[in-house]
Amino acid sequence: DTAVSQTPKYLVTQMGNDKSIKCEQNLGHDTMYWYKQDSKKFLKIMFSYNNKELIINETVPNRFSPKSPDKAHLNLHINSLELGDSAVYFCASSPEDGRSYEQYFGPGTRLTVT
Amino acid sequence: SQQGEEDPQALSIQEGENATMNCSYKTSINNLQWYRQNSGRGLVHLILIRSNEREKHSGRLRVTLDTSKKSSSLLITASRAADTASYFCATDAGGSYIPTFGRGTSLIVHP
Numbered sequence: 635d636t637a638v639s640q641t642p643k644y645l646v647t648q649m650g651n652d653k654s655i656k657c658e659q660n661l662g663h664d665t666m667y668w669y670k671q672d673s674k675k676f677l678k679i680m681f682s683y684n685n686k687e688l689i690i691n692e693t694v695p696n697r698f699s700p701k702s703p704d705k706a707h708l709n710l711h712i713n714s715l716e717l718g719d720s721a722v723y724f725c726a727s728s729p730e731d732g733r734s735y736e737q738y739f740g741p742g743t744r745l746t747v748t
Numbered sequence: 749s750q751q752g753e754e755d756p757q758a759l760s761i762q763e764g765e766n767a768t769m770n771c772s773y774k775t776s777i778n779n780l781q782w783y784r785q786n787s788g789r790g791l792v793h794l795i796l797i798r799s800n801e802r803e804k805h806s807g808r809l810r811v812t813l814d815t816s817k818k819s820s821s822l823l824i825t826a827s828r829a830a831d832t833a834s835y836f837c838a839t840d841a842g843g844s845y846i847p848t849f850g851r852g853t854s855l856i857v858h859p
Binding site: 638667669674675676677678679682690724726735736737738739740741742 | 781783785788789790791792793796834836838840845846847848849851852854
């Protein structure tokens with residue numbers, strides 16, 4: 635069984651469109667994340683949710699809005715897509731054991747904005 | 749920034765050789781983790797080493813941590829073509845246990 639899944643795997647769209655990426659984890663973890671990986675492989679955290687509540691919101695444009703309907707899901711909605719949004723977006727989850735946060739990553743969604 | 753920096757950026761070796769990658773960071777940490785990313789895939793956790801530990805092993809992987817030098821190394825012994833991937837270190841510090849990733853070392857192992 636896939637631990638952290640994302641859909642779609644590839645997303646090609648035009649500037650100005652609105653799109654969503656879905657993420658689900660079946661690990662029972664309390665914390666979920668969205669990361670953006672650029673063309674140079676730099677991985678930057680965007681959002682972190684704990685039990686459906688936002689705990690981290692890094693400097694991300696307001697066009698990006700995460701939504702967590704329950705603690706197993708963390709979706710990412712992007713409005714008015716721009717060329718610079720092209721990247722690979724990773725969802726991840728981690729257990730909250732109070733000492734460390736080993737991350738479990740999804741397979742990624744490659745977003746191409748044309 | 750607590751971001752770790754991996755060195756070298758790229759490493760190319762022959763199958764059977766050992767591969768060593770380094771990670772340096774700027775401030776005191778709680779934990780340091782190493783991850784592997786195969787092309788087109790998500791990151792996979794390899795090893796976590798705590799700030800009070802100096803060395804950990806997992807199969808062919810050996811991680812060391814030198815807090816006085818603020819650096820860590822990942823050694824892969826007897827490398828295989830399947831080890832070809834990017835390797836990232838990630839550190840967490842202070843009250844936040846959420847890791848911050850470096851830019852990775854790209855390892856190519858030639859058969």
